[in-house]
Amino acid sequence: MIYINYLCNGQWNMGLGSLGETHGFGVTVWGPELGKVGGVLDLFSSRRRGELMGMAASSYYSAQMVRAIPDDGRRYETVHGELLVTPAPIAWHQEVISRLGMRIRLFLERYPVGHLFASPADISYPVGHLFASPADISWGPDILVQPDLFVVQMDQAKKMEWSQMKDLLLAVEVLSPSTARYDRFTKRRLYQDIGIPLYWIVDLNAKCVEIWKPDQLFPEVAAESVTWSPTGVSDELIVGMEELFRPL
Numbered sequence: 001m002i003y004i005n006y007l008c009n010g011q012w013n014m015g016l017g018s019l020g021e022t023h024g025f026g027v028t029v030w031g032p033e034l035g036k037v038g039g040v041l042d043l044f045s046s047r048r049r050g051e052l053m054g055m056a057a058s059s060y061y062s063a064q065m066v067r068a069i070p071d072d073g074r075r076y077e078t079v080h081g082e083l084l085v086t087p088a089p090i091a092w093h094q095e096v097i098s099r100l101g102m103r104i105r106l107f108l109e110r111y112p113v114g115h116l117f118a119s120p121a122d123i124s125y126p127v128g129h130l131f132a133s134p135a136d137i138s139w140g141p142d143i144l145v146q147p148d149l150f151v152v153q154m155d156q157a158k159k160m161e162w163s164q165m166k167d168l169l170l171a172v173e174v175l176s177p178s179t180a181r182y183d184r185f186t187k188r189r190l191y192q193d194i195g196i197p198l199y200w201i202v203d204l205n206a207k208c209v210e211i212w213k214p215d216q217l218f219p220e221v222a223a224e225s226v227t228w229s230p231t232g233v234s235d236e237l238i239v240g241m242e243e244l245f246r247p248l
Contacts, residue, residue, distance in 0.1 A: 059083070063144035067136070077182075079190050081142040084182045092204060093174050097148050099244055100172065100202070104149065104228075107237040113230050114169045115157030117150050136162035139194055145187060147171045151230075168194075169230055174202040188212055200226060207245045 060081040069076050075086040104116050117135060135146040149172035152165045159165075171191050173183040183201050191199045192214045201210040201219070209226040210219040222241070229236035
């Protein structure tokens with residue numbers, strides 16, 4: 001039994017009960033105090049948001065449920081039903097994303113193999129697309145992720161539909177204290193299982209990049225520079241750590 005805030009007939013109610021069938025946020029709730037009612041769970045009251053901040057909730061969340069969460073400035077994702085909640089990023093996080101995104105964008109102007117999507121704003125370019133989270137990348141009913149930066153194959157990116165974007169050429173996450181476990185374990189294993197050929201984890205504190213490929217058990221750590229050479233391109237992108245992490 002759990003205490004549940006639920007919406008029924010236009011009013012919020014609270015009672016002790018259990019959860020039944022779920023359809024997005026619509027549920028059937030029953031228990032000694034509730035009888036049986038249909039309603040919508042309030043999973044995002046101030047108390048619940050505090051419990052969810054920086055950790056995964058114990059309940060199962062589908063991609064549909066995550067899409068229905070009201071916008072409160074946080075990033076919500078789900079990986080095999082585990083809810084991942086990330087607070088608004090710090091300024092240095094966004095600065096490093098901007099620098100790395102600019103280098104990838106310039107590379108894609110020369111070699112338009114895909115579209116670049118990034119957080120936090122939607123910016124279009126002739127040969128790439130620098131998109132913002134909130135994005136909506138999903139490989140199943142209980143998966144929805146929003147990488148900080150990601151390059152999508154050009155034919156899929158041109159459709160401008162999240163549901164059509166399945167094949168990522170590169171995924172990048174920038175670590176923060178609240179996302180380290182997600183980025184290094186939960187999302188890393190997902191990206192490897194899906195077969196994303198290259199996944200970079202940018203460590204702001206250590207000033208390095210962890211490089212993951214689908215078959216690796218341990219990452220390569222780039223302390224001097226990181227390289228991307230997509231299939232079909234004879235050249236390579238090289239980003240130096242000194243350049244990436246230089247002070248303002």
